[in-house]
Amino acid sequence: MYDRTYNFSAGPATMPVEVLEEIRDEMLNYRGSGMCVMEMSHRSKVFQEIYDNAEADLRKLMNIPDNYKVLFIQGGATLQFSMIPMNLMKNGVADYIVTGAWSKKAFTEAKKFGDVKCIASSEDRNYSYIPDLTDLPIRDNADYVYICENETIHGTTYQTLPDTKGKILVSDQSSMFLSKPCNVSDYGVIYGGVQKNIGPAGMAIVIIREDLIREDLDPKTPVYLRYDTHAGAGSMYNTPNCWAIYVCGKVFKYLLDRGGLEAMNERNVEKAKVLYDFLDSSKMFKGTVDKDVRSLMNVPFVTESKDLDAEVIAYTKKAGFDNLKGHKSVGGLRASIYNAMPKEGVVALVECLKKFEAERG
Numbered sequence: 001m002y003d004r005t006y007n008f009s010a011g012p013a014t015m016p017v018e019v020l021e022e023i024r025d026e027m028l029n030y031r032g033s034g035m036c037v038m039e040m041s042h043r044s045k046v047f048q049e050i051y052d053n054a055e056a057d058l059r060k061l062m063n064i065p066d067n068y069k070v071l072f073i074q075g076g077a078t079l080q081f082s083m084i085p086m087n088l089m090k091n092g093v094a095d096y097i098v099t100g101a102w103s104k105k106a107f108t109e110a111k112k113f114g115d116v117k118c119i120a121s122s123e124d125r126n127y128s129y130i131p132d133l134t135d136l137p138i139r140d141n142a143d144y145v146y147i148c149e150n151e152t153i154h155g156t157t158y159q160t161l162p163d164t165k166g167k168i169l170v171s172d173q174s175s176m177f178l179s180k181p182c183n184v185s186d187y188g189v190i191y192g193g194v195q196k197n198i199g200p201a202g203m204a205i206v207i208i209r210e211d212l213i214r215e216d217l218d219p220k221t222p223v224y225l226r227y228d229t230h231a232g233a234g235s236m237y238n239t240p241n242c243w244a245i246y247v248c249g250k251v252f253k254y255l256l257d258r259g260g261l262e263a264m265n266e267r268n269v270e271k272a273k274v275l276y277d278f279l280d281s282s283k284m285f286k287g288t289v290d291k292d293v294r295s296l297m298n299v300p301f302v303t304e305s306k307d308l309d310a311e312v313i314a315y316t317k318k319a320g321f322d323n324l325k326g327h328k329s330v331g332g333l334r335a336s337i338y339n340a341m342p343k344e345g346v347v348a349l350v351e352c353l354k355k356f357e358a359e360r361g
């Protein structure tokens, strides 16, 4: 009806049509307020209600315990690469597990702030697996252990959480946020940029255990980069990303209406299976990561050559499938199949790839 393509972008990424339609309908006059949410004061009653509902619905979706704060912070996930060490390092020590481009970036940034060590890595095989997590050399004085739970570029995901030997676990969930149930109390901090699996770009959600929000930081820490600033001001120390909060709130409601995260997980497992089954049976295409750690959200795959990869990308694009080019560090193709990608989109993509293989094979 809208002539939309199936958009496999890793982020910003496809959103539920029903949510986009609701936003359209409320664009000029949000529920009798006489204005668009973009035009509203963040201090107004009507916006505060949008905010409160968004937070309440997220808490319901993820079953977030009362002793965790939910913060909406600008700067995307990348700003958290710095905020985490700045706020969580008491001893100045942190241990990182490096499983791909995003955890590597976070690790590199954290090193500026203290004694930061990579305690396990899968770099030796281009991040195509998750290292053994059972007996990690976690240091006694480590302030936290850091993971990126779903590597968006490399396409791996943790099947179990590492044994942190009692240390706080910090997880970047950007590309798997709300894709499946999550036991929040297993973590000290969960965070992610929202433009992968939730809403528009320009914001991160940080879910942090209250006792980890410290006031005794280096006094030079910029006020905006302190969790206590955001926690103490209901994420409105300054003007927040009102638009992202509004749209994310709609997505939270949409997910609740469709059975919550259990239901999402079932759909995501089923959807990813369509693509992985095809890759496993194809002679032309193959997945790039170990089967036991394949992501349900980001599926990188390759043919035998770069030239053929490029041909497939052009072929699929012509057929109405967009943003399938893989990240340059992996090459080939990547299909990001977040919550909002319908199963029909994946089925149709597989049909298209089969057709290509039949024509060329």
Ligand SMILES: *Cc1c(COP(=O)(O)O)cnc(C)c1O
Pocket: 011, 075, 076, 077, 078, 079, 102, 148, 150, 151, 152, 172, 173, 174, 175, 193, 194, 196, 202
């Ligand atoms: C995209 C992404 C980031 C960076 O997000 P920004 O919001 O662009 O800063 C960090 N971590 C992961 C896992 C990502 O997928």
